[in-house]
Amino acid sequence: MSTEILRREWDPSGFVVLGDFIPQIVQEIRYYSSYNFIGERIDGYEEPIALLTKEAARALKSASNEMMVQGYRLKVFDAYRPACAVKQFVLWGIEDTDIRMKPYFYPELEKQELFIKGYIAKQSSHSRGSAIDLTLLDMKTGKEVDMGSPFDLFSEISHPDYREITDEQYENRMILQNVMKRNGFTTIDCEWWHFSLEDEPYPNTYFEFPVSSEYLRK
16 A cells, blocks of 8 residues: 655745746647636636746757757647646536536536546646646647647547547657657556656645746745
């Protein structure tokens, strides 16, 4: 039986503002907006920016440099996620009547299945600060690369190894996955966009501070 103690922490000193650290990344922080599976801005997202631990940011910078050589930029949807945001996800899951975003994000599933199937967790690796959700942007066209499904579509088609997509879509997933793995990140089996730093610095800590550049600079 594990004896690890999970800690809650408000200290952001081990984090960086990702856009400052990797200026070439593109950011579309979905949980700051209302276009997400809940349909409103998520608790703790005070700015539309990505925060990440210094260790994960360094690894991601190497991945970004490698991608740029291949003609791509990284586009980030989410990085550090405060524990209060995860709590909001859980409370939303309990509320049976709020299904306003179902047609867009989980058309095939009931809300409660999102937890059972692992799309939403009661404790998220994002709250440890070294996980990131992202895709690729083609530098020639300025458009997102076609991955076969959009970010946060909770469906089997979003599983990284799903093969009932075109060869090009699958190859695009593998381009992203291979570069991220070479730079120290691991994958999960239900989301092609999710990566976590394998040697994460805070494996037992779930941070509470807001997504705010001002909070980091206090």
